[in-house]
Amino acid sequence: MESLCSVFLIRWIECITSTFDIYCSIFDIRFFKVSFIDQAGSPLARGDFMKIACIISMFIIVLSADIAGARAESKSSGIGRPPADNRAVEHEFVFVRAIYTNYPGSDGSGLGHGYSGTWRQWWETDFSDADRNLLxxxxRYTTMDASSKGFKAMSLTDPMLFEYPFLYINMKRIPLYSGNGPDFKPEEAAVLREYMLRGGFVMLDDFWGPEHWQDFLLELAKIFPDRRPERLPIDHPIFHSFFDINKITQVPGRGVTWGFGMGFVLDSADFPTAVHGVFDDRGRLMMTVNFNTDLGDGWEHTFDEFYPTSYCNAAYKIGINTIIYALSH
Known part of the structure; x- marks a missing residue:
């Protein structure tokens, strides 16, 4: 009877740990395995099995409660808005992400994408893990007063935007060759123009291919009808403001690293990666345009064991250098 109980406990614990592994994979928790042999090489006693089972059961109960609470909070936060816990804690540097009007001209209810069981807007791409991880x-690498909670998502028409010198805009357009992403209203374009001419710095990220480049030029013309982007040479100071970057690495979306590129192949000649800049009349760089690359995914998937670390490193270097340059010029 004792042996039968032990076998039953082993099978039950294996079932529980299997469920635990699934939760780990979903929530990006590093795996650990429960061993049924102690350090001396002897089978664990029945009492030890009970202790292990109780610990794992308690973990799953607590985790399930947290998941249920998070889902309820997400549903109550409203479509197109950050969850309630995505509120900035002010530090010397705050990473501000722009909330813009989505193509085809609807504010907060236009085309978007499904993510984690909710419908999100294009400006929300990689939010807020990318923001937290870059911070x-x-x-870690600088002496700047920054925190993983030091981020905001702000409407382009929010008058408080001018309190923050750095602005990130995700230009996500999926799939390739499609028409979606930002469609700046006149008042949004006017704010961006004034923001940059008054000293603010804008960083654009995550759009691909010649069709989306033409879309970007249309949006830029709303802001600056008389300005064109210029490709930044590798010896430009922005690439050496903190890290020395001697090559612009193409940072892929996570789907590409899984072999699901939706028509995109990494390092394809059809999608050459480059960083372009927009300058004011005095030659001050006031906007960087990261084209054919997805820095946001490089930041977002820092702790994803299936996403190559080399791409994360490249994304961090560009992100940190851009922020350091923006705040020192």
């Missing part, structure tokens, strides 16, 4: 990188 962690700033905190």
């Amino acid at each position: 962690r990188g700033l905190q």
Whole structure:
């Protein structure tokens, strides 16, 4: 009978740990395995099995409660808005992400994409893990007063936008060759123009291919009808403001690293990666345009064991260098 109980406990614990592994994979928790042999090489006693089972059961109960609470909070936060816990804690540097009008001209209810069981807007792409992780990188590698909670998502028409010198805009357009993403209203374009001419810095990211480049030029013309982007040479100071970057690495979306590129092949000659800049009348760089690359995914998937670390490193270097340059010029 004792042996039968032990076998039953082993099978039950294996079932629980299997469920635990699934939760780990979903929520990006590093795996650990429960061993049924102790360090001396002897089978664990029945009491030890009970202790292990109780610990794992308690973990799953607590995790399930947290998941249920997070889902309820997400549903109550409203479509197109950051969850309630995505509120900035002010530090010396705050990473501000722009909330813009989505193509085809609807504000907060236009075309978007499905993500984690909710419908999100294009400006929300990679939010807020990308923002948090880049701030962690700033905190780790620089002496800047930054925190993983030091981020905001702000409407382009929010008058408080001018309190923050750095603005990130995700230009996500999926799939390739499609028409979606930002469609700036006149008042949004006017704010962006004034923001940059008054000293603010804008960083654009994550759009691909000649069709989307033409879309970008149309949006830029709304802001600056008389200005064109210029490709930045590798010896430009922005590539050496903190890290020395001697090559612009193409940072892929996570789907590409899984072999699901939706028509895109990494390092394809059809999608050459480059960083372009827009300058004011005095030659000050006031906007960087990261084209044919997805820096946001490089930041977002820092702790994803299936996303190559080399791409994360490249994304962090560009992100940190851009912020350092923006704040020192």
